[in-house]
Amino acid sequence: MHLVIVAGARPNFMKVAPIIKEIKKRAGVGYSLIHTGQHYDKEMSNQFFDELGIPEPNVNLGAGGGSQAEQTAAIMIGFEKYITNSELFIDCVIVVGDVTSTLACTIVAKKLNIKVAHVEGGIRSGDMTMPEEINRMVTDSISDYFFTTSRIANENLSKSGVSKERVFFVGNTMIDTLLSNLEKLKQPAIWKNEGLKNKKYVVLTMHRPSNVDDGSQFKLLIELIINHLESTKIIFPVHPRTKKVLDELNINSDNLIISRPLGYLEFNYLVKNAMAVITDSGGITEEATVLGIPCITLRNSTERPETCDVGTNELAGTDTNKIIVLLDRLKSGKWKKGGIPELWDGKTAERIIDNLESVLK
Incomplete structure (x- = not known):
């Protein structure tokens, strides 16, 4: 065969x-x-x-x-x-x-x-x-x-x-890969360079055209997250197509840390040790669920409902009020525990x- x-x-x-x-x-x-x-x-x-x-x-x-x-x-x-x-x-x-x-x-x-x-x-x-x-x-x-x-x-x-x-x-073959590489996860240089500490920072990823192509919408979301997380460091590995838009927005904040795209082992090291993940990626919600990391998804729907029904994921869309409610829940330590989807x-x-x-x- x-x-x-x-x-x-x-x-x-x-x-x-x-x-x-x-x-x-x-x-x-x-x-x-x-x-x-x-x-x-x-x-x-x-x-x-x-x-x-x-x-x-x-x-x-x-x-x-x-x-x-x-x-x-x-x-x-x-x-x-x-x-x-x-x-x-x-x-x-x-x-x-x-x-x-x-x-x-x-x-x-x-x-x-x-x-x-x-x-x-x-x-x-x-x-x-x-x-x-x-x-x-x-x-x-x-x-x-x-x-x-x-x-x-x-x-x-x-x-x-x-x-x-x-x-x-x-x-889920994505989870096969994650589980087989847990012992190989690699601390990225940004960990020491930015003085990151376990469960004291948030990982942010955004690349969906609906979120990043409109500069004003992109800026609104970024500034909302920055302001509401206050002094919590936000690590943002930036997708190449997203960086072009981000460079034009002139967002300046001490707690927003822009990173180059990271490899698989480095990125998942950050996810595994994060306080939470904020993303518009479907795949990352799966990894966060298995790692037990709170996850806020900046989309109105998901093709992976099991990450919400069983796992640690919550849909926020671009509803600013809902994002704030979820960020407050995150900061208060009252996030749902979540479990591992079947198989x-x-x-x-x-x-x-x-x-x-x-x-x-």
């Missing part, structure tokens, strides 16, 4: 690492790793391969940059050339998550009559303004097999007409390969 695994953006790398590790344990299972190049900055890409022990990809399609349409087209063209020129019989293409690469490679594979397995299938935010939501829906509409992170995702797929025998509730146990990749060996035999 030969599998083609697609990775293109930062979240993908964390999801494919345990799958590759598991495949290497199996006799008779081979794989090729395709890096689409969607994230082409070294700090957003190569560093994650190095830290997570992901082998060099068989090919890098170099499809970074450009508009979403241009990037989708470049990935499709590059992936089609790779597949059609391959001398291997490909049993299945594995796509993960909901980025442009996920959608583009799924379309190519299906048009070439190759089966597709979607890891993290069935999740929905209900927000059609998010490009990721379009990617999820289209990918799920044509994939063959679905590996889900929650029973809610199973229900979403069932409602869209996917038969139960094609859906496998396996857990988020570090064995998801094992279950994925078990099921693929069964359906593809």
Whole structure:
């Protein structure tokens, strides 16, 4: 059995690492790793391969940059050339998550009559303004097999007409990666440089266009958080596209500490030791939940409701009153305890390969 695994953006790398590790344990299972190049900055890409022990990809399609349409087209063209020129019989293409690469490679594979397995299938935010939501829906509409992170995702797929025998509730590969790297987390230089102390600072991440592209909205959110947290240090590793907007806002505050993008091991060291996380990222809410760290999400909806229903996450959206209420709860130490969602146990990749060996035999 030969599998083609697609990775293109930062979240993908964390999801494919345990799958590759598991495949290497199996006799008779081979794989090729395709890096689409969607994230082409070294700090957003190569560093994650190095830290997570992901082998060099068989090919890098170099499809970074450009508009979403241009990037989708470049990935499709590059992936089609790779597949059609391959001398291997490909049993299945594995796509993960909901980025442009996920959608583009799924379309190519299906048009070439190759089966597709979607890891993290069935999740929905209900927000059609998010490009990721379009990617999820289209990918799920044509994939063959679905590996889900929650029973809610199973229900979403069932409602869209996917038969139960094609859906496998396996857990979360992001958590496989987190749990296997807890002992390797690395203290970043910013820890000593800024005199950070355990549970005495907050980690902030923002990159969603709805939050950062409008400078006035972005500034309102940042200043609200700064002012309400008073003297608490706020560590803000800034995504490249966010930094362009942030540089124009001239926000000056002693407790806002701007950082370069951090690698996986350094970033999760900060999360693990933080008082709380404030974010608009779905993936970080999963990691915060498993680490038991209070999390405020600056979005009106989430495709990961289990982080709210079971975990430590709370949705605030951009409602200033709600953000203030949640910040007050955080400062008073009255945050909910939270628990670990079902099957988020570090064995998801094992279950994925078990099921693929069964359906593809």
